[in-house]
Amino acid sequence: xxxxxxxxxxxxxDWLGLIGLHLREALLPVLAGLVLSLPIAQxxxxxRWLYAPVLGVTTxxxxxxSLAVFVVLIDYTGQTxxxxxxxxxxxxxxxxxxxxxxxxxxxxQETLAAATAMGLGPLRRYFQVQLPIALPxxxxxxxxxxxxxxxxxxxxxxxxxxxxxxxxxxxxxxYHRPExxxxxxxxxxxxxxxxxxxxxxxxxxxTPWMPRGTGRRGxxxxxxxxxxxxxxxxxxxxx
Amino acid sequence: MNVLHFVNAFFSDxxxxxxxxxxxxxxxxxxxxCLIALAVAAAIGLPVGLVTGHYGRGGNALAFLATAARAxxxxxxxxxxxxxxxxxxxPVMVPLxxxxxxxxxxxxxxxMRSVDPxxxxxxxxxxxxxxxxxxxxxxxxxxxxxxxxxxxxxIQIVSTATIAAYVGIGGLGRYIIDGLYQRDYExxxxxxxxxxxxxxxxxxxxxxxxxxxxxxxxxRGA
Amino acid sequence: xxxxxxxxxxxPDGTVAVDRLSLDIPDRSITVLVGPSGCGKTTTLRMxxxxxxxxxxxxxxxxxxxxxxxxxxxxxxxxYVIQNAGLFQHRTIIDNIATVPRLLGWSKQKSRARxxxxxxxxxxxxxxxxxxxxxxxxxxxxxxxxxxxxxxDPPVLLMDEPFSAVDxxxxxxxxxxxxxxxxxxxxxxxxxxxxxxxxxKLGTMVAVLRTGGRLAQYAPPAELLSEPADAxxxxxxxxxxGIRRLSFFGSxxxxxxTEPIVAVDSTAEQIAARAAGDVPYLLVTGLDGRPLGWSAxxxxxxxxxxxxxxxxCGRPFAHGEExxxxxxxxAVLSPTGWAVAVDxxxxxxxxxxxxxxxxxIRGAHAEGRAEAKAAR
Numbered sequence: 050x051x052x053x054x055x056x057x058x059x060x061x062x063d064w065l066g067l068i069g070l071h072l073r074e075a076l077l078p079v080l081a082g083l084v085l086s087l088p089i090a091q092x093x094x095x096x097r098w099l100y101a102p103v104l105g106v107t108t109x110x111x112x113x114x115s116l117a118v119f120v121v122l123i124d125y126t127g128q129t130x131x132x133x134x135x136x137x138x139x140x141x142x143x144x145x146x147x148x149x150x151x152x153x154x155x156x157x158q159e160t161l162a163a164a165t166a167m168g169l170g171p172l173r174r175y176f177q178v179q180l181p182i183a184l185p186x187x188x189x190x191x192x193x194x195x196x197x198x199x200x201x202x203x204x205x206x207x208x209x210x211x212x213x214x215x216x217x218x219x220x221x222x223x224y225h226r227p228e229x230x231x232x233x234x235x236x237x238x239x240x241x242x243x244x245x246x247x248x249x250x251x252x253x254x255x256t257p258w259m260p261r262g263t264g265r266r267g268x269x270x271x272x273x274x275x276x277x278x279x280x281x282x283x284x285x286x287x288x
Numbered sequence: 289m290n291v292l293h294f295v296n297a298f299f300s301d302x303x304x305x306x307x308x309x310x311x312x313x314x315x316x317x318x319x320x321x322c323l324i325a326l327a328v329a330a331a332i333g334l335p336v337g338l339v340t341g342h343y344g345r346g347g348n349a350l351a352f353l354a355t356a357a358r359a360x361x362x363x364x365x366x367x368x369x370x371x372x373x374x375x376x377x378x379p380v381m382v383p384l385x386x387x388x389x390x391x392x393x394x395x396x397x398x399x400m401r402s403v404d405p406x407x408x409x410x411x412x413x414x415x416x417x418x419x420x421x422x423x424x425x426x427x428x429x430x431x432x433x434x435x436x437x438x439x440x441x442x443i444q445i446v447s448t449a450t451i452a453a454y455v456g457i458g459g460l461g462r463y464i465i466d467g468l469y470q471r472d473y474e475x476x477x478x479x480x481x482x483x484x485x486x487x488x489x490x491x492x493x494x495x496x497x498x499x500x501x502x503x504x505x506x507x508r509g510a
Numbered sequence: 511x512x513x514x515x516x517x518x519x520x521x522p523d524g525t526v527a528v529d530r531l532s533l534d535i536p537d538r539s540i541t542v543l544v545g546p547s548g549c550g551k552t553t554t555l556r557m558x559x560x561x562x563x564x565x566x567x568x569x570x571x572x573x574x575x576x577x578x579x580x581x582x583x584x585x586x587x588x589x590y591v592i593q594n595a596g597l598f599q600h601r602t603i604i605d606n607i608a609t610v611p612r613l614l615g616w617s618k619q620k621s622r623a624r625x626x627x628x629x630x631x632x633x634x635x636x637x638x639x640x641x642x643x644x645x646x647x648x649x650x651x652x653x654x655x656x657x658x659x660x661x662x663d664p665p666v667l668l669m670d671e672p673f674s675a676v677d678x679x680x681x682x683x684x685x686x687x688x689x690x691x692x693x694x695x696x697x698x699x700x701x702x703x704x705x706x707x708x709x710x711k712l713g714t715m716v717a718v719l720r721t722g723g724r725l726a727q728y729a730p731p732a733e734l735l736s737e738p739a740d741a742x743x744x745x746x747x748x749x750x751x752g753i754r755r756l757s758f759f760g761s762x763x764x765x766x767x768t769e770p771i772v773a774v775d776s777t778a779e780q781i782a783a784r785a786a787g788d789v790p791y792l793l794v795t796g797l798d799g800r801p802l803g804w805s806a807x808x809x810x811x812x813x814x815x816x817x818x819x820x821x822x823c824g825r826p827f828a829h830g831e832e833x834x835x836x837x838x839x840x841a842v843l844s845p846t847g848w849a850v851a852v853d854x855x856x857x858x859x860x861x862x863x864x865x866x867x868x869x870x871i872r873g874a875h876a877e878g879r880a881e882a883k884a885a886r
Binding site for chain 2: 105108109111112113114116117118120121124192193196197199200201202203204206207208214215218221222227230231233234237238239240241242245
């Protein structure tokens with residue numbers, strides 16, 4: 050077990066240090082993606098014709114292998130964390146934009162009409178009605194984006210050890226220490242699951258108005274109002 | 289230093305079009321890996337998703353499994369597999385299948401759950417067996433969503449199958465890895481655009497499959 | 511006959527949906543289960559085709575326990591119609607209707623021929639055969655639902671609130687259609703509804719259930735209206751059950767007066783002769799015999815009748831065809847207090863006063879009571 054956490058010195062970090070690095074490299078892009086995708090999604094909601102082309106372009110962007118993007122970016126941003134984070138931010142856009150669009154669109158027309166009738170302006174209506182109701186969908190999108198981002202950071206190893214926990218994979222090969230590869234895979238998976246759980250918790254805290262429990266078809270009404278409409282939407286849009 | 293310039297240079301170089309390292313060979317390899325991985329992932333995800341969705345049980349267990357599978361890093365899994373079993377097809381297939389099963393499984397389950405319960409009730413009341421209800425009443429209605437799950441899985445596989453090159457069995461990833469070590473951007477961009485084109489072709493293929501297999505009554509005006 | 515023999519349905523969480531219910535459902539008639547939500551009416555219906563299994567008791571079909579035969583064989587011998595029709599959206603109308611024949615192994619051709627025949631029977635244009643459900647209105651979809659249930663000619667038809675999702679006008683059309691089809695086919699129909707008016711209109715027998723799944727009353731609708739078993743049934747029937755009960759008495763026995771009727775081309779002498787009676791108004795009819803309107807005799811000028819200045823006679827009632835309720839309604843709405851009776855072709859055959867109708871109602875009630883007493 051000791052050898053498991055005994056990391057070679059060329060990594061310049063201990064285990065916890067790598068975890069911190071990994072989280073930063075994975076989650077900052079998701080945050081950037083979220084900030085970018087909110088206005089993009091709003092544009093897609095406002096101008097319906099925009100949604101299909103945006104979806105098409107982002108899907109193709111998603112299909113470009115991360116490594117290829119890294120290599121091309123090295124010329125501009127060098128062998129740095131930034132080179133890893135830029136494509137990750139683009140990938141999270143692909144998951145988040147459709148999740149937010151579907152979430153905002155799922156707000157019932159009568160709810161919006163009621164908000165307008167009560168005198169809420171467009172900005173207030175967006176922040177006080179549309180965004181909160183779309184929140185479960187947005188968080189469902191964030192879960193997929195965060196987990197896939199955490200998984201993808203490891204590839205950064207190939208461009209001069211910029212892969213945080215992924216760098217352990219390289220050392221596992223160099224020093225013939227398979228336990229380092231196990232460490233990398235298990236720690237990365239563990240991080241992903243923890244971040245995912247944290248986002249679920251966040252949703253529970255932020256949306257006390259949502260029906261709890263899992264009895265989806267417990268009543269016929271529950272079948273019509275699916276608790277997480279965006280789960281499949283995000284899944285559908287993901288790549 | 290323009291990306292389009294690289295694309296043009298890559299594809300107009302006659303040497304890239306034939307032989308062991310030619311585009312047709314690499315493309316065929318890539319497509320083969322993708323088809324195998326998608327077939328295995330579908331063989332796991334579809335039946336499990338259809339049956340659990342039909343009976344409406346095990347949704348939580350499924351969601352947990354999907355999250356766990358998604359959490360496994362593809363690249364890490366590849367390296368780990370090569371350390372464990374050596375080079376070959378298997379270390380590539382495991383991460384690709386692990387990658388594609390969650391979207392297929394979760395979307396199939398969700399699609400079955402979102403089928404209007406009243407035709408199912410009517411079918412049961414008319415004396416249809418459960419297997420027929422699943423295949424003839426629920427599946428045709430759930431099909432568009434199921435196809436979208438398969439499409440997500442397929443696109444992810446197409447993009448990620450580039451890792452095959454890392455373990456020396458070719459595919460379009462060869463250009464990217466070689467380009468990386470040779471500092472040959474032309475190759476990297478060329479390989480990446482081939483992957484993107486394959487992804488686009490996959491999208492078109494799934495769109496066509498939807499047109500052919502989804503009933504007009506389900507598609508409506510959409 | 512379907513015999514429901516002290517059946518109880520208790521769910522694992524302890525709630526009792528149906529409580530020791532016994533009911534004999536007669537053949538070739540419509541039996542309606544009616545009651546507020548939570549009274550177990552749908553559960554009872556679904557126990558007949560074993561969509562729900564009873565916790566206690568048994569259901570017998572022609573004397574044999576329904577659990578004796580394979581469940582899908584039982585279900586295929588019973589048509590099943592549900593609230594939103596439950597059509598298969600991926601199949602055309604004709605293939606929807608052909609579902610059970612196909613399940614029974616009929617050939618595609620024979621199933622489709624049968625389906626086409628049923629489309630006509632339920633009043634659907636066969637041009638709709640190749641359409642998909644989303645292209646049909648709610649009422650049309652429900653007709654398809656009924657046709658689909660009838661496709662294999664099952665002796666029993668189970669209908670679970672089939673008409674409650676459509677608007678009132680369409681609902682009335684569907685109800686009339688069901689009565690017409692039933693007159694032709696004579697199925698054993700069990701019909702669930704929460705609408706007491708629908709129950710009274712359609713039912714040969716009506717079972718009123720109360721919350722908790724207990725039977726409150728099981729009787730023909732006329733008896734239900736005249737003698738509700740208890741306060742619950744009386745309350746459930748609503749306020750104007752006296753008036754509604756008149757639907758069950760024919761208007762054929764009403765004595766009509768014919769002398770206050772004048773044709774639009776009558777001479778002054780004819781008008782004077784007609785006005786001599788005790789009726790203060792005259793009914794003017796057109797040359798085709800249809801009623802045009804009422805007028806006081808002094809306002810009528812021979813040869814110069816202006817139909818626009820007549821008092822409206824409202825909607826007349828069909829003598830002998832429609833009920834006392836229609837006759838009374840007509841008299842109450844008439845500005846003169848007299849109802850106009852017409853024959854099947856719309857020609858005026860007489861007029862009748864509110865007073866005469868009132869006497870007929872009293873007579874009918876007395877007769878009804880005597881009949882009920884004789885039946886007991």
